[in-house]
Amino acid sequence: DTGVSQDPRHKITKRGQNVTFRCDPISEHNRLYWYRQTLGQGPEFLTYFQNEAQLEKSRLLSDRFSAERPKGSFSTLEIQRTEQGDSAMYLCASSLRSAGNTIYFGEGSWLTVV
Amino acid sequence: AQKITQTQPGMFVQEKEAVTLDCTYDTSDQSYGLFWYKQPSSGEMIFLIYQGSYDEQNATEGRYSLNFQKARKSANLVISASQLGDSAMYFCAVYAGGTSYGKLTFGQGTILTVHP
Numbered sequence: 001d002t003g004v005s006q007d008p009r010h011k012i013t014k015r016g017q018n019v020t021f022r023c024d025p026i027s028e029h030n031r032l033y034w035y036r037q038t039l040g041q042g043p044e045f046l047t048y049f050q051n052e053a054q055l056e057k058s059r060l061l062s063d064r065f066s067a068e069r070p071k072g073s074f075s076t077l078e079i080q081r082t083e084q085g086d087s088a089m090y091l092c093a094s095s096l097r098s099a100g101n102t103i104y105f106g107e108g109s110w111l112t113v114v
Numbered sequence: 115a116q117k118i119t120q121t122q123p124g125m126f127v128q129e130k131e132a133v134t135l136d137c138t139y140d141t142s143d144q145s146y147g148l149f150w151y152k153q154p155s156s157g158e159m160i161f162l163i164y165q166g167s168y169d170e171q172n173a174t175e176g177r178y179s180l181n182f183q184k185a186r187k188s189a190n191l192v193i194s195a196s197q198l199g200d201s202a203m204y205f206c207a208v209y210a211g212g213t214s215y216g217k218l219t220f221g222q223g224t225i226l227t228v229h230p
Binding site: 031033035040041042043044045048056089091093095102103104105106107108110 | 118151156157158159205209217218219222
């Protein structure tokens, strides 16, 4: 069990550029979540997948954001035409559908848009 | 919709003493789960403890226990025998059952500082 891993851990990008984050969940976890956390706040839900199906998206997930989970394993979160307001930590979490009390988070990917 | 309130922006405790971090929640669902996470300065969210709404016993995990008072909608975290490594941000979170399973709503967090 290697835990939830995220890559890259830190990303600095210029406004207007596209960025992509990757999340590898705990193996055999069929549910995967993306959250966003800004400084001084708790994480906010963005979206979640059960296997490869994206079952829910938050209103926070604007058209510039897209998440995928092809084949139901790793997931990517892409932000197009980044804005300074996108600067935040993007957290990935995973869980087993049959075990709701085990939602594990990764270390997060810090994004700074300059 | 769910809501979590953590009224203590910061707490201080002496090493080896116990500390209680407050959390109240609001949900209209009968089935829900309550979580506590620890977030050190490195940023990772570390799962500490879970309490299901139908669990009659308070959850315990090592030095962590959850004081669950359902009628008051309260889910306070008790850390016994504090250690310097406990200094971190602590978040309380709730999810409601059904299709919102796993969709956590977090509070604002409490920064805990453990003094030697």
